[in-house]
Every structure is written in C-alpha cells, then in structure tokens.
Amino acid sequence: MKMSKKTGWSLVAATALTVLGYGAKKGKIPFISPKLVPDIAKVASDAGINEEKSFGGLKESVINGIAKSTNKGEQAFIDGNELVYQFRSNSNKMVLEAKFIINAAGKLVMTFVSGNYGNQPNAPRFFEDSLVEAMNKANENN
Incomplete structure (x- = not known):
C-alpha cells in the first residue's frame, strides 16, 4: 500500500511527539515540563485525525x-x-x-x-x- 507524503510525515510527527511526551512525563527530558504532556498528546492525536482523505x-x-x-x-x-x-x-x-x-x-x-x-x-x-x-x-x- 502506497502511503502519501503527508501521511508519512504525520506518523513521524505523532511518534516524535509521543516519545517526547513520555520522556517529559518520566522526567527524563528536563526542558519539557510534565504539564505540557496533555498538550503534546492532543497535538499528536490531531495530526492523525485531521488528515484529509484522497x-x-x-x-x-x-x-x-x-x-x-x-x-x-x-x-x-x-x-x-x-x-x-x-x-x-x-x-x-x-x-x-x-x-x-x-x-x-x-x-x-x-x-x-x-x-x-x-x-x-x-x-x-x-x-x-x-x-x-x-x-x-x-x-x-x-
């Protein structure tokens, strides 16, 4: 199955945001506050939901x-x-x-x-x- 460029980048962005959010929540990434984790999760979920079908x-x-x-x-x-x-x-x-x-x-x-x-x-x-x-x-x- 061929994946569009937009879909590929959306998945990469969602994965990166999930990893950063997990690291921030566990305190392993000091420059990201654990309070930002819900915002990061929302952005990651919106990246997959808002994608337009073709x-x-x-x-x-x-x-x-x-x-x-x-x-x-x-x-x-x-x-x-x-x-x-x-x-x-x-x-x-x-x-x-x-x-x-x-x-x-x-x-x-x-x-x-x-x-x-x-x-x-x-x-x-x-x-x-x-x-x-x-x-x-x-x-x-x-």
Whole structure:
C-alpha cells in the first residue's frame, strides 16, 4: 500500500511527539515540563485525525467542489475505498447516490446508482467526466 507524503510525515510527527511526551512525563527530558504532556498528546492525536482523505490523487474537498459544481450535484465523500456522489433527481424531490471505485486497471467505474434509474442518470456521468479530467490533471503534475 502506497502511503502519501503527508501521511508519512504525520506518523513521524505523532511518534516524535509521543516519545517526547513520555520522556517529559518520566522526567527524563528536563526542558519539557510534565504539564505540557496533555498538550503534546492532543497535538499528536490531531495530526492523525485531521488528515484529509484522497481518492484517485484528489483530496476529498476538491472532489466535493467538483460534485457541487456539477448539474444536480449535492456532495461527494469518500467511504472506505468507494467514492459516494449524491445528486438530486430530475424533480429535485429526492437525493440519490452513485458509487464509484477505481478498478485494477486504474479506471473510474460506477458500481451503484440508487433510485429507479439503473445506470442511466446523467448527473453521475457528468460528475464522472469532470472527475476523470481533474484526476488526469492531478496525476500529470505528480
């Protein structure tokens, strides 16, 4: 499994802060007060919690921005290894979902669409096209 640079540095920072906090609590590091240990622990836990998920090389906030700018798009979020795209029905009465994965060949594939559309609604297809374009641009820059 490939780890992003941000994840790697977050783990290094969390480990370093944990070691420093432990040393300060035991009195082995004199320049760090034991009173700072709770603050160090909070910073270390926040480093892992606040990390933004990514899908296909794009951060979740970027994907959500693409979703909101797509016709009928409401939001998009990452659920495990799937990308969930929520969109409005043609009547604007229901919020429906489409789920995407990246297959072994590296292609974006729609695996599920809620409602009675089957795999024919237009909103997820427009979102898919915009997402593939953004993923290609992001991967060209890396």
